[in-house]
Every structure is written in structure tokens, then in C-alpha cells.
Amino acid sequence: MMSDRPLLDVRSVTKMYGCRIGCSSVSFDLWPGEVMGIVGESGSGKSTLLNCLAGHIEVDQGQVFFDTRSEGMKDTLLMSEPERRMLSRTDWAFVHQHARDGLRMSVSAGGNVGERLMAVGARHYGNIRDEAIDWLGRVEIHHSRIDDRPTAFSGGMQQRLQIARNLVTGPRLVFMDEPTGGLDVSVQARLLDLLRSLVREMGLSAIIVTHDLAVVRLLADRLMVMKDGYVVESGLTDQVLDDPQHAYTQLLVSSVLQV
Amino acid sequence: MIKISNLSKHFILHNQNSAVIPVMDQAEFSVAEGECVALVGQSGAGKSTLMRMIYGNYLAHNGAIWIGETNVVGATAREIIDLRRKTLGYVSQFLRVVPRVPTRDVVAEPLLALGEEQTKARRKAEELLSLLNIPEHLWDLSPTTFSGGEQQRVNIARGFVYDYPALLLDEPTASLDVKNRSIVLGLVESAKARGAAIIGIFHDEAARDQVCDRVIDVTQYTPKAA
Amino acid sequence: MNEYNFAYLDEQTKRMIRRAILKGLAIPGYQVPFASREMPMPYGWGTGGVQVSAATLTPKDTLKVIDQGADDTTNAISIRKFFQKTANVEVTEVTKDATVIQTRHRIPETDLSDEQILVYQVPIPEPLRFLEPSEPETRKMHALEEYGLMHVKLYEDISKHGAIATSYAYPVKVEGRYVMDPSPIPKFDNPKMEMSAIQLFGAGREQRIYALPPYTKVVSLDFEDYPFEASKAEHSCELCGSHNSYLDEVIVDDTGGRIFVCSDTDYCSSQQKIIKEAV
Numbered sequence: 001m002m003s004d005r006p007l008l009d010v011r012s013v014t015k016m017y018g019c020r021i022g023c024s025s026v027s028f029d030l031w032p033g034e035v036m037g038i039v040g041e042s043g044s045g046k047s048t049l050l051n052c053l054a055g056h057i058e059v060d061q062g063q064v065f066f067d068t069r070s071e072g073m074k075d076t077l078l079m080s081e082p083e084r085r086m087l088s089r090t091d092w093a094f095v096h097q098h099a100r101d102g103l104r105m106s107v108s109a110g111g112n113v114g115e116r117l118m119a120v121g122a123r124h125y126g127n128i129r130d131e132a133i134d135w136l137g138r139v140e141i142h143h144s145r146i147d148d149r150p151t152a153f154s155g156g157m158q159q160r161l162q163i164a165r166n167l168v169t170g171p172r173l174v175f176m177d178e179p180t181g182g183l184d185v186s187v188q189a190r191l192l193d194l195l196r197s198l199v200r201e202m203g204l205s206a207i208i209v210t211h212d213l214a215v216v217r218l219l220a221d222r223l224m225v226m227k228d229g230y231v232v233e234s235g236l237t238d239q240v241l242d243d244p245q246h247a248y249t250q251l252l253v254s255s256v257l258q259v
Numbered sequence: 260m261i262k263i264s265n266l267s268k269h270f271i272l273h274n275q276n277s278a279v280i281p282v283m284d285q286a287e288f289s290v291a292e293g294e295c296v297a298l299v300g301q302s303g304a305g306k307s308t309l310m311r312m313i314y315g316n317y318l319a320h321n322g323a324i325w326i327g328e329t330n331v332v333g334a335t336a337r338e339i340i341d342l343r344r345k346t347l348g349y350v351s352q353f354l355r356v357v358p359r360v361p362t363r364d365v366v367a368e369p370l371l372a373l374g375e376e377q378t379k380a381r382r383k384a385e386e387l388l389s390l391l392n393i394p395e396h397l398w399d400l401s402p403t404t405f406s407g408g409e410q411q412r413v414n415i416a417r418g419f420v421y422d423y424p425a426l427l428l429d430e431p432t433a434s435l436d437v438k439n440r441s442i443v444l445g446l447v448e449s450a451k452a453r454g455a456a457i458i459g460i461f462h463d464e465a466a467r468d469q470v471c472d473r474v475i476d477v478t479q480y481t482p483k484a485a
Numbered sequence: 486m487n488e489y490n491f492a493y494l495d496e497q498t499k500r501m502i503r504r505a506i507l508k509g510l511a512i513p514g515y516q517v518p519f520a521s522r523e524m525p526m527p528y529g530w531g532t533g534g535v536q537v538s539a540a541t542l543t544p545k546d547t548l549k550v551i552d553q554g555a556d557d558t559t560n561a562i563s564i565r566k567f568f569q570k571t572a573n574v575e576v577t578e579v580t581k582d583a584t585v586i587q588t589r590h591r592i593p594e595t596d597l598s599d600e601q602i603l604v605y606q607v608p609i610p611e612p613l614r615f616l617e618p619s620e621p622e623t624r625k626m627h628a629l630e631e632y633g634l635m636h637v638k639l640y641e642d643i644s645k646h647g648a649i650a651t652s653y654a655y656p657v658k659v660e661g662r663y664v665m666d667p668s669p670i671p672k673f674d675n676p677k678m679e680m681s682a683i684q685l686f687g688a689g690r691e692q693r694i695y696a697l698p699p700y701t702k703v704v705s706l707d708f709e710d711y712p713f714e715a716s717k718a719e720h721s722c723e724l725c726g727s728h729n730s731y732l733d734e735v736i737v738d739d740t741g742g743r744i745f746v747c748s749d750t751d752y753c754s755s756q757q758k759i760i761k762e763a764v
Contacts, residue, residue, distance in 0.1 A: 119633025125708040189358035243317040247273030
């Protein structure tokens, strides 16, 4: 399972908003099958960082090398737009906090899941539909809902649909922005469990931004703690949470209410 | 197999006026294959801390922790994850439960993480669960609602489902009745017999005497109060 | 004599439109923006087609104007009269005698030759508009050839209706590159788009012109297991007996009686003439 090079190699990514720091000099690498959690409170820069990595925001400095299938390590920030769009439709996936941002609300569930397949050339209706049904099953949406619009789904179902839509082309890297935000606690548990098994089954690498330490404990192998745009601590998830070194991390961990 | 040398640790509590709490000073010992060593010392002496440091759960500040060819001190996260998957097992005092996952899968997980085929992994898990007297009707349920003793046995099953070359056991027989205690000790004996290096914490002296070849008193490594 | 410049538009405007047409012919199926002028008819009444015809007409041309296949509807008559007044060109109802044919929502049944130009009136030129409301986004999709969404629309049709329900304005792929809206012609007419004549498309309100040079490859989008069918009503024309032409359904009485007749009036009358002469 040990590969000889990282899937993602991030170097000194910096984003400034005037003189305000969005994120500053963030570097790390991510290997195949690894899940990296990024935690911090509001304003920590974690969402900014995620969007910089995914190419949604332009950075001021830095490089984001990705191990492309055809050309080896390439700096995605220097890619042409068609290349980057293709990447984000095939090898990459982005799960938004609000399912509405990641779904086409006026298109049926099956159409949502099938879109990425059709975008890369699938032209057989029956096969597309079968794959959509398969994926809906994997995210625990009953196949009878395949023709329903996401507007008829609960929040948790919409989120699961978003995941299916993203994973159908077998991406290797998934970005997640507060994937359980806004969901009921029991729904969160179900979603996290699903994400765990999908990550393991598909050998996915993932970068998950969240303010919820329980989510990272469950899903992430490694953790970065951000404050005011800087990474203040990073390491093995259980080590950072059980033996935090930095003052801020200690504060964060001790502030979590135990149930 | 396991070699600890010059290991030290302190905690700095930044939010309490940066209070420094030294917990370990120059610990030194090793454990050979097939050996089982018990950590002893009064409560608070640092037994669990030491175990957690060996597992990489706590950061050591200097020294070395060799598990086979890997030094946990200074290892990258990837290396430690790999070590935990293939080489170093840990049965803690508490079962940290992932919601909704059935007991059978909780136990099978270390094998699945190694790429073992699902049916085989589950069968091995079932063997251990039977051995540890967890009734079959519980295998599909999540262990969240189990009794303390049942949870502990699930925890142990998970720790023994794969033949780790090195094992850390933190109070493996606590909350167990006589019958189950002896089964667990039997598992420890088999692990020793196949060459595993084991470090254990046992409050139960009889259990300790039964399976451990030697005892290490961690009090000798506890820093003296200034 | 009239006070208008030939065919109403000033020469500079015609040059601008001709440049757009040339660009459109050079990039078949690509929507070229143009500065649509104020015309003496409101938007939605064929201003795009009229501007393209005005820029294309020369004094020697013979013009035919049809609306849903018929030369005698109000709109067809108005536009024909407009060009008679402003350009003083010959007009005709006979397809094979025309050199420029302006049409709304149909392609003539009679095959066109390489001496003819067909000008279509287009309401919404953007085939992706209903699924993607953002113009910058659809432009990008065309530029990057990202047409998955088009198939999503067809997928939705099949899942809702059991078949691709789009019966007019059926999207096509041009020369394997651009996806185009052929204007609201019935899908029955799509195969005709591979023809010898030049085809020009004008959308006045949306300010776009696009074009197909002769013999351009035009393929209607479909799925492998739901192939495109150029279907029409299962009847023949009541008046001329043709089974091959597209039919209009006409209610003839108050009890719901109906007949089917050719939508292309010129085609129908020429077929009727052939039958009469044969007798």
C-alpha cells in the first residue's frame, strides 16, 4: 500500500486579502489513501485553504502538485482551464457544505449522478442508469428515488446524493467542506460512517475541513490545526487531539463538550 | 523487537500559565520476541503514558522507541500509521466506538485495513468473538450498548484478530469474570508462543504473574519532584 | 421610390452582419455575437432572420418567406411585403425558384440546391440555456466542448417520458464540435440539415448569428440505446396524398373532426399539380 510519491504536494500556499491573511505558507503532502483533516474556528483560514487547493480561489503564492495519471506530478495552479476543469470532473471531487451548491436541483437524482459519466462520454442510457442505481445504493438512497428531484430529499439524503455524484467517476482525491455541517446528529453519524467505508473501499485520499473535532477523529489520519491563517500544529490525528503541543490546540481540545 | 532508550516526556499546559509537568525521565528497557513484560508502578507513575508514547499517541521529547526497524520518535505520520497497521497492536482500556458499525466489522477492521478479503476477515472476527463468549445475536449490533465487560472483550478481539509482532495491552483483564479472564490470558500466551513482543499493564497480580516474564517498575523513570 | 436603403439596413450595418456571417460559416455551429439593430417589428417576430436576409439580399435575388411551412400566414406575408417595399426584389412561393428563403420553424420539403440560401428565424440560440442559466458559463462550456449537460437533458426526457421527448428544436452536433440549436424546427426536419444550400441562423433579441456551410455534418444527439428518430404523424396528406412530408393537424368541424395536411404549402400544391396532370 506504500506508494513511492505523494498524491498531492502542497508548497507554501498563501492567499492574502489586501493586508489580511487568508492563509499563509501552508505546506504538506498527502499520500494515496490518506485522509487529512483541517480544523480551526471561523476565520482560521481553513475554507480559504481548501478552496485554494481545489483551484476555486487564485493564490498569491505557492504550488499544488498533483500526481496526474498521464503526466506525473503537475502544478495544478499552472494548469490551463480546460485541464483543470477536466481534473475536477474526473480525478478530483468536491463535496460542498450545502448540498445545493454541489447538485443540480432541477435535475433528477439519476441525472445528477449520471452527469459526470455523460460529461466524459457515456452514451448508453441503460448503462448510465444502472450505474446511477448502483451508486445510489452505495450511499443508501433507495433506487425508487432515482427519478426524484433533490428538492424532494431530506438534507442528509441531499448530502449523500452529492457524494454519489462526486464519486461516480472514481476520483482519487476528495475535498470536503464541512460535510456534516447543518445535519442532525444521527444523520451525521450515518454520513460519517458512509464516508469512512467509501474512503476505505475506494482507496480515496481526502482533505476534510471542519470545525468539529469528532468528525476528524473519526475520519482523518492526519490533522492540521489552523488559526488566523496559519497552521499552528500538525501530525497524527489521535496524537494532536490527545497530546496537543500548541497552546491554541490545547484550548480547542479542552473546549469540546464531552457528552 | 521493542527497544526503549533514553525516553523522556513532559507536558506544558499553555493555558494554565504554561505549567510544565515532567512525566518521564530517561526510560530504558527492551522486550524480545516471545516475551511479555509488565509495567508496574503506582497510579499516576506513568504506565499508560509510556504505553501511549510507544504507540505514538503521545509525543516523546527525546530518546528513541524502536519497534523492529522503526523509531516511533520522529517518525512521520505515515510511518506510524503503517506501523500500527502491520506491526504494532494496541488494546486500550476503552473501546472507542464508531457509531453504527456492527461488532463483527469492528473486530474485522484491522484485517480489512490490511487488504484481507471481507469474508475471511469476518470469519476470523467471528472465531474470536465466539472464543470470547460474545453471543452470536450481538455480532450484527453496534457495541455502543454493550456492557463494560462485553465492550472490553470486543476490544480484545479486535486487538488479537491480526497476529501483530508487537502488542500493547492496557488492563486487558479488567471488568472480566474468571472464565473470560482465563481465555484472554490464553490469547496472550498464544501470541507469545508465536513470537510476539508484548508489553502489558495488569492491575490483577495473578494475571500478571501468569503471563509475564518480567516486570518493569516505571517509578524508576518518574522524574523526582523538584 | 422608397426612402429606405436597399433592404432597409444601412451599408455599414450590412457589412457588420456579413462579417458575422462569414465568421459563422468559418466556424460551423458557433454562435457569433452581433449588434442587432432596431427593426420595424418587435423582438420575437423574426428580427434576426430579417437582418440576416437584409444583409444577404442583392437586387437580383428572388425571395420566398415561409412561416411554419406556409407562404400565406400573416407573418410570412408581412415580411415578404417588407422586402418588396425596401428592396424591390422578386418574390415567389415556389421553393425551387427562390434564391433566398427566410423561414420560421420549418425546412422546405423540396431539396435545396447549392444556389440557394436558407435563413432561419431563431428565438433562443443557446441549446444549453434551460439547464444552465449563466451566459458566461455556457460560453465556457462551448469553448471547452463540455456538453455532458446536453445529454443530461435527454436522459431526463427518457426517464420522465420513456423516450426523448424533445420534438422540436432538437439539439445537434455540428462537424463533431459545436452543439447547436437548429431553431424550433420539428425533429423530423433535422436530417434535412445536411444539404447543398447555405444555412444562416439569426437571433435578433439574443444578438447571435450562426451558420452551416453546404454539406456540413449535422448529427442529432441521442443515446446508443435510444437512437434519434425523425418522426412525424402516422398519416398522409389529405390533399396531395404524400406520406413523406411533415403534416399539420387541422380541426375541420365542431365535433373534433380533423384532417392532416402538408405543412409546406408549396410542396403540397406542387404535389397536387402532379397528380392532376397524371390524371
